[in-house]
Amino acid sequence: MQTRLLLVEDDPEIARVVRDMFVREGYIVTWATTGLEGWEDFQQEHYDLALIDLMLPEMDGFTLCKNIRWESDIPLIIISARKEDEDKIEGLDLGADDYIAKPFSLKELKARVESQLRRWRRYQGIPLNENVSTYQGGLTVYWDQNKIKIEEEESILTVKEFDLLKVLAQNPERIFSKEELFNHVWRQVDQEGLHTITVHVKSLRSKLKDPVKTPRYIQTVWGKGYQFIGELM
Template sequence: MAEQLLLVEDDAEIARIIRDTLQQEGYTVTWATTGLEGWEDFQSAAYDLVLVDWMLPEMDGITLCQNIRWKSDVPIIMISARKDDEDKVEGLDIGADDYLAKPFSLVELKARVASQLRRWRRYNGQAQESEESVFANGLTADWQREQVFLKGEEVPLTIKEFELLKLLAHNPDRVFSKNELYQHVWQQPEIGDSHTVTVHIKSLREKLKDPMKTPHFIQTVWGKGYRFIGETH
């Protein structure tokens, strides 16, 4: 089966050249023209590699890259006209695996893609993410079946509550702002009302019987956001 690539690029001329080149190499390429469209595409299918332009409408490439990295270890190649070392470092710091500065040769593009896919194949062959997580204080989550249990009893979470818990639990001790949670879970570029996140976190805590003042799972970091502090078994 051909490897699945996601290309997120708003410049139609550049995107067509990249897409056609990679398709000639035998890859299947999905092309998105905005950051938000790319994020929606990524959530709806399985990809082996993502190419992301830095400057994108609706959701910029840095934010998109960050959202993808919170969800997956899939290889990400950042594409940008920015050539400063500081820009490259920023892209790599938020989770990109490689950085291609425009203009680049198609030979270099093909080599970088092939290199990252080799790494990805090795990674998948060596370590598969566990479908189930078991935490102290009676919490168990089956991420594949989207089921959560507390002391053996299933907890009836909504889709958004489950996605919030999954994001927080998969990135333990990382503080997420309300805006970051909103962008990732609600798939919107900007938070419309921070109260939306607050209400869902409150409901999630109540269902997990997790007191705000002495939490076992979700901790409020005042002035910053929330983080997951559950201890794995």
């Protein structure tokens, strides 16, 4: 199963950057903009780790950490512009596992999240390569290792092909236009990129052994774009 993160952050610029980075890395991210919304999201879904800002509307980060810790032992990382030692100590005393001060680098945040997840999985006795999805039809995706197997045979994807598979598979309800896929994966805005998407999707389908007329994984929605239709086992 893919790793689920709960991100509770009321600054949309920071939240979008953090969310998009972790989505590209293969995580499923739920973004809440208030402490109360974060608490409601936590009660409705299973999460592997939570990233929580301290200064939140409706319910502050301290209270949210306390509420979560009463019900779960998942890793909690506080992200905050407040650098006072008292805040850090209070957060850790309430059960947070780590504290990172704004501004922070995405590289550092990613490293801290991965470190906490490794500790948590060792504590739970979960293998470190558990971040795997298996779909009907013989497709297995190893999200942490950037590789796939099709009918038990490993298939080598390019970086861009794997990134395309990630964004499609992690948003199965959504139809992506070629422009959206090019903007997301290549991070560019260029009409010439639409042909690039066509070429890469064709190559990806070939490696997935996924025929256009009877697709199991990537469906063309004529006039709109592409949608992932693979069914999890």
